[in-house]
Structures are given as C-alpha cells and as structure tokens.
Amino acid sequence: MLFSVMKAGWRVLPCAALAFSVAATSLPVSAQQTVEVAIQNYRFEPAEVRVRVGDTVRWTNQEKRTSHSVLFSPEQGGESERFFPQESWQRRFDAPGQYPYSCGPHPEMKGVVVVVAP
Template sequence: MKRLSILVSALLPLAAAFPVLAEDDGNAAICAEAEERYVSIFGSSSADAEGVTVVKMYKYNFCPAAVTVPVGTTVRWVNVDKRTSHSVLSPAAGMPESDRAFPEESVEFTFLTAGSQEYLCGPHWETQQMIGMVTVTEE
C-alpha cells in the first residue's frame, strides 16, 4: 500500500499538466480549422497574403496567438468565424478598438514601435480570454 501511495504522489504533478497539454492540442486543432476556413473563403493559404501578417479570429481564439514581426509590419486580423463578430484593440500599441469585423471581414494595424504588445478582442477578451501578443522587432 505504501508503494501505491508513493506512486500516486509521484504522478499527481503529471496529472495536473495534462489539462495544459490538452488545451494546447485544442488550440492547435482550432487554429488548423481556422486555416481551413481561411483557405475555403479566400482560396489560398494565409501565409500567401502579400505585405501583411495574417492572424485569424476563430472560435474565440487568435490564430496564431502570438506573432513576431519587424517594425513597420501590418497585421491583418481576419474573422473566419461563421456567425460571431470580433474587434481588435491594443492600448499599448496605441491602437484604439476597431469596428466589429463580421465573418469574412478584416481589421488591419501597422506596428511602428518595437516591443511586445498585447492585443485583445473587445467583446471577448474577458469572458473568452481572447487575447494575443505581437512582438515587434527592430529590422
């Protein structure tokens, strides 16, 4: 019985880590779906967008949740949801809240200052934790 107790004690920290792994897997699956929706809407990969870095908004997630871009880069947030609208704002970057982007619409912002700048979805950051990060680097 003592060996079982020791084994359970050793495994408990690992069990606590599994929800995090499951959440990461869930985000990866959601982001894969978001890319599929993007391709079905626009006919090409989001990586093929010229002159911008694309972040998809889907199922209360930013995909990818974090991007790194050089100063002067325009980030385009594209709503690939079917029914939900989103907005984007980043007070740290001087970006006021955008108008709502309805399905298949987008919002753009050009980052002119280096640093890590959190952004969020106005209507969903608090209830859905819809928050992302842009790290802007000097060229």
C-alpha cells in the first residue's frame, strides 16, 4: 500500500519521504499533519484534539517557569520526559482510538487525543 510505504519511509529517511509525498500530491492520499497543543496556565490548549492515524501531536510548553509532561496510561505509551518553557515534545499516533492523558507532576491537567482512521 502506498500509505504504508510512505510511513516506512518517514521513519527511516525523512528527506526521502518528504520528496516522495511532494511527488505524490496528485494522489488521493492525505498528508500526515502535526497538530499543536499549547501548555499554558496549567492547561492543555486545546484540551481535546482530533487527528488521523499517522498524524503527530506536538505539545509546547508556553509557561514562564513550570515544567510539564504528557502522561498516558502505561498501555498507551506512558509518560514523556518533563519539558521546560519553550520546549516541546511530540508523538505520532499510529492506531485509532481515544488517548486520554494528564500531566505527571500536575494530575489535574487533562487532555485527550482522539485518533480516527484516515
């Protein structure tokens, strides 16, 4: 399948995958996207994002001085490293489903990534 070839290429050789996807723009294959979530005032903004299988979500810490993490259940990937103001962390989602998460040091911070089939 074209889609799985692109995914494999992306993992191994990002430049080649980029060139390939540019060449393939006339085909009905949706490009993988990166969806942004800001972390500010102890909140994930937006708290809920919907993405397609193969998309990446990037969380960026926009606090002045607080570090955060992105904590999924152990079955859904566990916890990111802590990241500091102006740093970001990203993750690609390869299976459809609901991925609720919180912040390791601040359990009251909640968010969810909803991954739908492409």
